[in-house]
Amino acid sequence: MASSSPSPFRTGFRNGIRDAFGPAAAVMTAGFIGFGALASDSGMPFWIAALATALMWALPGQIILVEMMAAKAGVFAIVAAVWVSAVRFLPTGMSIMPMLRFERRELLKKLCVAQFVASTSWVLSMRQFPAMPPDERAPWLAGFGTVCTTQGIVLCGIGYLLVGVVPAEIQAGLVYVTPIYFLLLMFGDIRSRAMGVAVTGGVIAVPLVHLLSPQWSLLVGGVAGGTVAYVILRKYPEKAR
Amino acid sequence: MELLALTLLCGLATYFWRAMAVLLSGRLTLDSELFRWVECVAYAMVAGLMMRIVLLPSGVLAASPTADRVAGCLVALAVYRLSRRNLLAGMAAGVGFFVCAAYVRLLW
Numbered sequence: 531m532a533s534s535s536p537s538p539f540r541t542g543f544r545n546g547i548r549d550a551f552g553p554a555a556a557v558m559t560a561g562f563i564g565f566g567a568l569a570s571d572s573g574m575p576f577w578i579a580a581l582a583t584a585l586m587w588a589l590p591g592q593i594i595l596v597e598m599m600a601a602k603a604g605v606f607a608i609v610a611a612v613w614v615s616a617v618r619f620l621p622t623g624m625s626i627m628p629m630l631r632f633e634r635r636e637l638l639k640k641l642c643v644a645q646f647v648a649s650t651s652w653v654l655s656m657r658q659f660p661a662m663p664p665d666e667r668a669p670w671l672a673g674f675g676t677v678c679t680t681q682g683i684v685l686c687g688i689g690y691l692l693v694g695v696v697p698a699e700i701q702a703g704l705v706y707v708t709p710i711y712f713l714l715l716m717f718g719d720i721r722s723r724a725m726g727v728a729v730t731g732g733v734i735a736v737p738l739v740h741l742l743s744p745q746w747s748l749l750v751g752g753v754a755g756g757t758v759a760y761v762i763l764r765k766y767p768e769k770a771r
Numbered sequence: 772m773e774l775l776a777l778t779l780l781c782g783l784a785t786y787f788w789r790a791m792a793v794l795l796s797g798r799l800t801l802d803s804e805l806f807r808w809v810e811c812v813a814y815a816m817v818a819g820l821m822m823r824i825v826l827l828p829s830g831v832l833a834a835s836p837t838a839d840r841v842a843g844c845l846v847a848l849a850v851y852r853l854s855r856r857n858l859l860a861g862m863a864a865g866v867g868f869f870v871c872a873a874y875v876r877l878l879w
Contacts, residue, residue, distance in 0.1 A: 557858050571830040578774050585782030590817045595781050597820060600829055605777055613784035617813050621806070623792020637793070644789040693831075699877070702831045703870035706840070709821040710847050710865040714858055716818050717848060724807070728814035736819025737826050747823065752816030760811040 542666030546673025549654065555678060558650055561589050562682045564707030566689025568593065571705050572600035576690050583682045587648055587675075591615045593708060594748060603745040611748045622652040629655070630671070631664040643668050646675025724763050731755030835873060843869035 549555075562583070569579035574596055582592045591612040598608045626647055632640055651674055659667050693701050716729050735755030740747035824832065825840050832840065847865025854860040 560859070560862055571832075575774065578778055581775075582778050582781065585778065586785045588785050590820075591781060591785050594816075594820060595778070597824070599774075599777070605773075605780070608777060609780045609784050611816065612781045613787065614809070615813055615816055616785040616788045617809050619785070619788040620792050620795075623789050624796045627793060627796035640793045641790055644793045645786065647789050647792065698831060698834065699870055699873040702835050702873060703866050705828075705830065705832050706843065706869050707862065707866055709824045710844065710862050711858075712817060712821045713825075713844055714847055714851050714861045714865075716814070716821075724811065725814055728811040729818040731811070732815030732817070732819030733822040735815065737823050740823050740827055748816055748820055751819050752812050755819055756812030756815035757808070759815060760808045763807075763811070 538663060538665035539669045542662070542669030543673035545662075545666065546670040546675075547677050549658070549670075550674045550677035550681065555650075555681060558678065558682070559685055560707055561711045562685035563689035563692070564704060564711060565589060565592055565596070566686035566691075567693045567701070567704035568689075568708050569596050569686070570690040570693040571701070572596050574599060576687065579686055579690060580683050583686050584679060586612070586616075587645065587679055587682070588616055588619070589649075590712070593712075598745070598748060601744045601747075603748075607745060607749055611752070614749075614752065618649070619647055622649070623647045626652060626655055626659075626671075629659045629664070630668040632668065639668070643671050643675075646671050646679075648675070648678075650678065651675055724759075727762055728756055728759040731759035835869070836876070839869055839872045839876075842872070 565583070566579060569576070579592075579596075582595055586592050586595070594611050594615055595608060598611060623644055627640070627644075630640075630643065651671060654674070655667075655671060658670075662670060689704060692704055696704070716725070732752055732755040735758070736747050736751030739751035739754065743750070825844060826837065828835075828840070843865045846868040847861045850864035851857065851861030
């Protein structure tokens with residue numbers, strides 16, 4: 531415990547729960563309904579989709595799992611692609627951790643809170659932490675993350691069930707939510723030229739490799755497209771705008 | 772059983788980076804060149820996956836015309852930009868367009 535009084539923990543946790551029902555969560559809603567629909571359409575059992583949401587808590591990785599499973603890719607290829615897709619948690623996690631206050635020898639607690647580092651919580655943490663007392667930050671993240679994960683599982687279930695009961699046109703629309711969601715997140719909000727070049731590289735390379743080998747398209751296309759993007763960026767470094 | 776093992780492995784693979792962030796935070800600065808390359812690959816992979824779902828889908832999406840799927844993306848992007856980056860508005864427009872297009876084709 532950070533201090534003898536339990537109050538920073540309770541305040542932080544409670545605020546985290548409250549924020550999990552805010553606008554950031556509304557955006558996530560569509561993403562997880564889409565994931566449930568995609569999982570159902572790809573023949574993934576519901577409990578696996580729910581388990582993936584609870585354990586991975588990273589939508590891009592979850593979609594990679596669904597899609598590659600459907601494409602009958604091997605275990606190694608799937609785990610490798612998921613592993614690469616989660617690299618973003620290293621910089622996001624490393625930027626959040628120093629803002630949290632822990633006692634010495636609280637590594638276990640740190641490792642638990644780390645599970646809730648995700649894109650949505652990172653964006654919100656960076657915005658809210660400066661105004662939040664340091665003692666309340668880790669509990670906030672835990673409260674926010676727990677509720678968001680629970681919502682994610684419920685929403686994934688809703689998406690999963692909806693696919694079975696609505697007409698084919700709406701079914702297709704539900705599955706279509708996923709690419710639109712990420713398209714807007716990535717293409718619509720390109721913050722740096724590096725991101726733009728890398729996104730373009732993947733957009734061209736992955737479908738091309740898919741025509742040759744569906745099982746390896748993500749890994750081979752991603753590495754090829756990303757490497758070309760990296761080389762282009764090294765040759766033509768970003769100029770000051 | 773195999774699915775369960777696969778899902779657990781994917782969970783571990785994802786958590787690996789979160790744990791690394793805890794262990795390395797404050798101790799190590801990232802080798803920026805290596806990290807930039809990995810970041811490029813990660814972006815390319817996720818963007819490429821979405822493009823693959825749009826251009827070469829399997830399942831229920833495969834029954835829809837490619838033109839509808841591509842047009843829906845363009846509508847979503849346009850509305851997103853016009854609505855000052857409102858994610859929900861962009862998504863509603865793109866998905867709405869796609870579903871409406873399917874019904875219009877049905878009526879024709």
